[in-house]
Amino acid sequence: MSGHVAVRSGVLVGPRDVPDTLDDMTIGATDVARHIRQMVTPAPSASAILESFRAPTPETPELTHQAETPDESATGVISPSTTGESPDASRTAGPIHQPKAPHEMALQANQPATLDDRSRGNERYLSKMAQFETNHVEDVFLPTAQRSLLVSVYERLSRVQAVAGHGNFNVISFDETLRCARDYSSVEPFPPSELAFLDALFADNARRYGFFGEKVTSRITASISERDRRKIPYTGHFLFRGDAVARYLKIKRDLGDRIILTSGIRGVVKQTHLFLAKTIAARGNLSLASRSLAPPGHSYHGVGDFDVGKVGFGARNFTADFAETDEFSRLVDLGYIDMRYPLHNLLGVRYEPWHIKVV
Ligand SMILES: [Zn+2]
Numbered sequence: 111m112s113g114h115v116a117v118r119s120g121v122l123v124g125p126r127d128v129p130d131t132l133d134d135m136t137i138g139a140t141d142v143a144r145h146i147r148q149m150v151t152p153a154p155s156a157s158a159i160l161e162s163f164r165a166p167t168p169e170t171p172e173l174t175h176q177a178e179t180p181d182e183s184a185t186g187v188i189s190p191s192t193t194g195e196s197p198d199a200s201r202t203a204g205p206i207h208q209p210k211a212p213h214e215m216a217l218q219a220n221q222p223a224t225l226d227d228r229s230r231g232n233e234r235y236l237s238k239m240a241q242f243e244t245n246h247v248e249d250v251f252l253p254t255a256q257r258s259l260l261v262s263v264y265e266r267l268s269r270v271q272a273v274a275g276h277g278n279f280n281v282i283s284f285d286e287t288l289r290c291a292r293d294y295s296s297v298e299p300f301p302p303s304e305l306a307f308l309d310a311l312f313a314d315n316a317r318r319y320g321f322f323g324e325k326v327t328s329r330i331t332a333s334i335s336e337r338d339r340r341k342i343p344y345t346g347h348f349l350f351r352g353d354a355v356a357r358y359l360k361i362k363r364d365l366g367d368r369i370i371l372t373s374g375i376r377g378v379v380k381q382t383h384l385f386l387a388k389t390i391a392a393r394g395n396l397s398l399a400s401r402s403l404a405p406p407g408h409s410y411h412g413v414g415d416f417d418v419g420k421v422g423f424g425a426r427n428f429t430a431d432f433a434e435t436d437e438f439s440r441l442v443d444l445g446y447i448d449m450r451y452p453l454h455n456l457l458g459v460r461y462e463p464w465h466i467k468v469v
Contacts, residue, residue, distance in 0.1 A: 235456070242401035242460040249397035250319035256307065257394060263304045264386040269297040271383065277346040280380050283333035284308075287379050308382065312406045321400035322457045326469075327407045330378055339375055347374035347416075354414045354468045357446070361418060361466075364444055369437050372419040372427055372464065376411035402460050410450055414468040433463040 238246050252260060270290050271279040282290070291297040300308075312330040316323070339348045340355055349355045349371070361369060376384070385406055388399040396405075404410075411417075419427030420437045432438055441447050451462040 236454060239401065239454075239458075239460060243398065245395055245398060248320075249395050252389060252394040252396055254394070259303060259307045260386060260390060260394070263300075263307055264383070264390060266291065266297060266300060266304065267379065267383045267386070269294075270379075273297060277341070277348075279383070280346075281334050281339060281348050281375055281377050282379050283377060284331045284379055285333070311382065311385075312378070314405070316400060316405045316408055319396040319400055320458045321397075321405055321408065323404055323408050323459060325407050326410055327378055327412045330407070332378055332412070334375060334377055342371050342374060345371045345374070347371050349374045349416055350414050350468075354416060357466065357468055358416065358418075361441070361446060365437060365440055368421055369418050369441075370421050371416060373411060373417040375416075376409055378406055378412065381409045381412060382406040401458060404459070410465075410467070410469055415450060416466050416468065417462075417464045418466055419464055427464055430461055430463065433461075438463055 267287070270282070270287050273290055273294050273296065274282050274286075288300060291299050309330065316325075334348075334350075338351055340351050341348050342358065349358055354374075358371060381404065385399060385403050388403045389396060392398040399405075417428075418441075419432065420435050423432065423435065426432065438447070446466060447463065450465050450467045451457065451459040453461045455461075
């Protein structure tokens with residue numbers, strides 16, 4: 111956590127005195143601030159959401175979608191893994207539901223698949239992905255009993271982020287997070303129940319709630335050494351040295367100041383924080399959360415990929431609108447857009463035209 115400058119005013123500023131080939135970037139402070147706000151954790155900021163979500167209230171109508179699920183076993187369960195004990199262990203242990211991959215969805219056991227079956231399954235999948243921000247009947251929810259844990263872990267990670275700074279939080283390791291919690295009274299150590307929750311979330315099989323992307327980081331304690339990363343001035347983000355930095359520099363050379371890094375390296379802790387934020391905002395719907403945010407360990411931002419946006423385009427950089435911009439067309443023409451999550455991908459992830467594949 112040393113050696114990085116993080117100004118805690120909502121805007122992160124890179125160390126201006128460090129010589130850097132990116133120094134020719136001339137982007138207004140307002141634009142920088144706007145862009146950086148996009149990829150700091152999209153906090154379920156309204157304390158009302160957090161409060162209403164804290165106490166387990168099984169009768170809450172919004173959280174009874176599980177009951178609509180035809181298959182009882184589809185109930186969302188995060189089972190505690192090997193370490194620590196979860197206070198909810200007895201209530202949460204349950205069958206693991208394995209949804210079929212999208213192209214398998216129409217296939218019934220003991221029945222030969224017909225082309226019609228396949229296309230019906232695909233159609234259903236594609237219409238769900240087109241409405242990735244709404245609840246769908248087969249969605250898997252976090253068990254109600256774990257809602258308060260979800261919120262307390264999220265809040266503790268937010269306090270770590272406040273101590274480390276938004277920039278450094280992008281690359282903080284799990285061990286550094288635990289140390290930070292121990293060392294700062296504003297954070298306080300993670301209790302065993304929260305550690306077990308984090309372990310279980312990381313170890314969970316994301317396919318069971320509909321995310322079919324690869325797991326690219328195998329250990330929750332994976333860390334990114336300072337040697338391997340580089341802070342990108344005026345963005346509050348880091349990139350891996352080597353291919354990622356080279357690709358970004360080339361994009362900057364080709365497109366100039368109209369394009370900017372909007373999210374670089376995201377370590378396991380940062381990805382977990384984002385995923386929890388999204389899960390809270392989705393009122394416990396793990397499937398909905400994973401349609402727009404890779405679950406912990408599954409983000410290619412942990413191994414090299416990054417996001418770019420058009421300067422001044424604000425939050426629309428993280429929508430399909432980005433694909434309508436001239437900047438996006440230029441990126442395509444120049445061959446940068448080898449998409450990780452193309453339109454109509456079968457990985458359970460929404461269309462992400464802003465995501466630059468490096469790995
Ligand atoms: Zn991305």
